[in-house]
Amino acid sequence: MFNNSAKYSQMIKAEALRLGFMACGISKAEFLEEEAPRLENWLNNNHHGEMGYMENHFDKRLDPRLLVDDAKSIVSLTLNYFTEDKQLDINAPKISKYAFGTDYHSVIKEKLKELLAFINENIGEVAGRCFVDSAPVMDKAWAQKSGLGWRGKNSNLISKDAGSFFFLAELIIDLELAYDSPFAADHCGSCTRCIDACPTDAIVAPYTVDGSKCISYLTIELKNEIPTEFKGKMENWMFGCDICQDVCPWNRFATPHKEPAFEPALTLLQLKKDELIEMTDDVFKQVFKGSAVKRTKFTGLKRNIDFLREN
Incomplete structure (x- = not known):
């Protein structure tokens, strides 16, 4: 016979898979002792660049019980976004695979709300919060603690499967x-x-990424001009970067996602280099409606494309 905690865990994992999540693991809500010195060292080395928010809520990042009163459990989830679709014009500035479809924040948030509702309806009244890359939660640390994978040398979580x-x-x-x-x-x-593959040498040591050198940071998070030291090193990326994942041997096991919301719009895949260079604000709003690319705003994407053209 299962005790209730084991039964509830099985119910939650089964519902997570039904909702389309790829995997689900559960860990105890407690202080992340091993992460504390790593995070402090990373911040002290200014590897967060202009991401000032990374310095905020240091204690909350390390202890989820400060985020949710009386927190007991962290339910970690993964959602596949791998696609074999590609931009048709091989010379067009590139967009990271994760941004081909609908903004993942809204897609995942909806699934999390459904999972929390399921828990309340089938287990009992449970207090909790949903987190998708938008609060001081160390998601990779919790995913590893819950058995979903290990952190690779590029600092991404990697699953053997x-x-x-x-x-x-x-x-x-x-x-x-x-x-x-x-x-x-x-x-x-x-x-x-x-x-070896990172063109900006952002992986400064195994398992340590200097975020201020990462192409994803430079094209999305950085609000000022891209430093001239990165001229000729951007590999034609205008939003995000997939290089360190594309070369990872473990991604030979990646299979295409089955999430309809992540299906790319043809208008996005068909964009030609000249169309991107000449893009207007109106076209930007039409093509990237509901997309994570909106994070850069038109001015940010234009800055990235102009930087690539200059080099």
Whole structure:
């Protein structure tokens, strides 16, 4: 016979898979002791660049019980976004795969709300919050603690079964559950493909990324001009970057997602280089409606495209 915590955990995992999540793991809500010195060192080295928000809520990042009163469990989830679709014009400035479809924040948030509603309807009244990349939650640390994978040398979470082209999300709830064992093994071995392939040398050491040098940061998070030191190093990326994942051997196990909301709009895939260079604000709003690309705003995307043209 299952005790209730084991039964509830099974119910939650089954519903997560039904909702389309790729995997679900559960860990105990507690202070992230091992992460504290790593985070402090990363911040002290200014690896967060202009992402000032990373300095905020230091304590909350390390202790989910400060985010959700009486938190007991972290339900970590992954959602596949891998696609074999590509932009048709090979010379057009490139967009990261994760931004081909509808903005993942809204897609995942809806699924998390449904999962929380399921818990309340089938288990009992549970207090909790949904998190998708929008609050001080160390999602990779929790995913690893809940057995979903290990952090590779490019700092992304990697699954032996699925590679790394997936989103991470969490439910932090005040319900005691059965906890999964942490993923303790590291399957990167002596491989350094991600480090060798990064054109801006953002992976400054195995497992350590200087965010201020990462192409994703430069094209999305950075609000000022892109520093001239990155001229000729952007590999034609105008929004995000997939290089360190594309070269990772574990991504040979990535399979195309089955999430309708992530299907790319043909108008996006068909954009030609000249059309992007000459894009107006109105066209930007039409093509990237509902897309994560909207984060850069028209002026940001234009800045990125102009920087690529200059180089």
